[in-house]
Structure formats: C-alpha cells, structure tokens
Amino acid sequence: xxxxxxxxxxxxxxxxxxxxxxxxxxxxxxxxxxxxxxxxxxxxxxxxxxxxxxxxxxxxxxxxxxxxxxxxxxxxxxxxxxxxxxxxxxxxxxxxxxxxxxxxxxxxxxxxx
Amino acid sequence: xxxxxxxxxxxxxxxxxxxxxxxxxxxxxxxxxxxxxxxxxxxxxxxxxxxxxxxxxxxxxxxxxxxxxxxxxxxxxxxxxxxxxxxxxxxxxxxxxxxxxxxxxxxxxxxx
Numbered sequence: 001x002x003x004x005x006x007x008x009x010x011x012x013x014x015x016x017x018x019x020x021x022x023x024x025x026x027x028x029x030x031x032x033x034x035x036x037x038x039x040x041x042x043x044x045x046x047x048x049x050x051x052x053x054x055x056x057x058x059x060x061x062x063x064x065x066x067x068x069x070x071x072x073x074x075x076x077x078x079x080x081x082x083x084x085x086x087x088x089x090x091x092x093x094x095x096x097x098x099x100x101x102x103x104x105x106x107x108x109x110x111x112x113x
Numbered sequence: 114x115x116x117x118x119x120x121x122x123x124x125x126x127x128x129x130x131x132x133x134x135x136x137x138x139x140x141x142x143x144x145x146x147x148x149x150x151x152x153x154x155x156x157x158x159x160x161x162x163x164x165x166x167x168x169x170x171x172x173x174x175x176x177x178x179x180x181x182x183x184x185x186x187x188x189x190x191x192x193x194x195x196x197x198x199x200x201x202x203x204x205x206x207x208x209x210x211x212x213x214x215x216x217x218x219x220x221x222x223x224x225x
Binding site: 004006009034036041042043044045046049089100101102103104105106 | 117146148153154155156157158161171172203205213214215216217218219
C-alpha cells in the first residue's frame with residue numbers, strides 16, 4: 001500500500017526551464033511534507049518542507065505548492081540548472097507516529113544544458 | 114565532521130549469513146531510523162527509535178533486528194541474509210518531531 005504517490009518517474013527539462021514534480025497522499029493525519037534531493041552514491045538531503053497550514057513555501061528557486069483539500073503537493077524548480085539533475089523524493093510524516101517518513105517512489109530529473 | 118556515519122559502504126553476503134550494519138550520529142539526535150532503497154519504490158522504513166532503549170517496527174521489518182543502547186548508535190542486524198535483502202540501506206537521525214532527517218551516505222548490500 002503506497003500512501004504517497006509521486007509522478008513522473010523521470011523528467012527531462014531544458015536549462016532555464018521549470019521542473020514540476022507532483023505527489024499525492026492518502027492519510028489526512030500527515031502533517032509534515034518534505035522534499036529530498038539525492039545525488040548518485042549519496043544519501044537523500046532535505047531540500048524544502050511545508051506544513052498543511054500554508055499553501056506555498058518558496059526557498060530560492062524551489063517552491064512547494066500544497067493543496068490540502070486535494071491531498072496533493074508539488075515541487076517547482078524554477079530556472080532549472082544542470083546541477084539540479086538528481087533524484088527527488090517527496091515524503092510525508094505524522095507528528096504522533098514518531099515522525100517517521102513515508103516516501104514517494106522518486107523522480108529522476110535530468111536538466112539538459 | 115558532524116553527521117550520520119554508516120559502515121561499511123559496500124558489502125557482499127552469501128545467503129544465510131548474518132551481519133550488522135553500523136550507524137552512528139554525533140548530533141545528539143533522539144530520533145533514528147533505518148530505510149532501505151529499492152529502484153522505483155522510494156525509501157521504505159525498516160525500524161526506528163525515538164530514544165535510547167526504545168525501538169519499533171516500520172513498514173518492512175521482517176529479517177532485521179535493531180537495538181538502541183546509546184543515543185549515538187543504532188545498528189541494524191540481518192539475521193539470515195536473503196537475496197531479497199539486496200538493497201541500499203540508509204540510516205537517518207532527527208533532533209525533534211516534525212523536523213527534517215539527516216541521512217547517512219548509505220550501505221550497498223548484495224546478497225548472493
């Protein structure tokens with residue numbers, strides 16, 4: 001049972017374009033939604049996170065949009081750069097469940113120069 | 114350097130062998146967890162701990178044991194390795210509920 005569904009599985013974007021990755025969740029008890037970035041051979045690193053009391057959070061070129069009623073959230077990477085090429089994971093957690101993360105399946109992003 | 118340290122980085126086991134994956138963090142984090150990463154399936158939680166002496170099962174605990182005798186260390190034991198346990202294993206720690214986890218660099222395990 002996959003509680004967090006992520007799409008697309010892979011994405012190719014031209015340099016300077018906008019990369020958009022979408023996630024949908026089922027459990028309405030989730031109250032923390034982070035995005036992780038992973039480079040080959042490395043562990044995931046926290047990129048940006050949002051809580052359900054806000055609809056959008058922006059940090060530099062990275063923006064999370066959150067739609068509580070639709071149980072969906074997305075990551076937008078503006079002005080995508082070749083250095084952004086990595087695998088991105090969305091995740092969700094519940095504060096009263098040890099805050100353990102449930103991950104989406106991942107999106108492999110390639111930004112072409 | 115502060116962070117989460119995992120050893121070994123690579124390991125090949127024969128079916129039926131046992132081994133321990135080591136994880137240590139020097140950030141005085143209370144929460145620690147183990148995940149396995151398989152292609153197309155994201156990361157799945159194996160076991161987790163909310164403090165020394167307290168552990169619980171995650172989504173895929175079968176075939177694995179953990180213990181947490183100190184705040185710093187959270188080893189993962191494979192009791193009798195099976196080819197289905199071929200995966201990349203990540204240890205992670207967090208200082209408080211609701212925050213982001215810090216991940217180690219992973220252990221790539223192959224069971225033949």
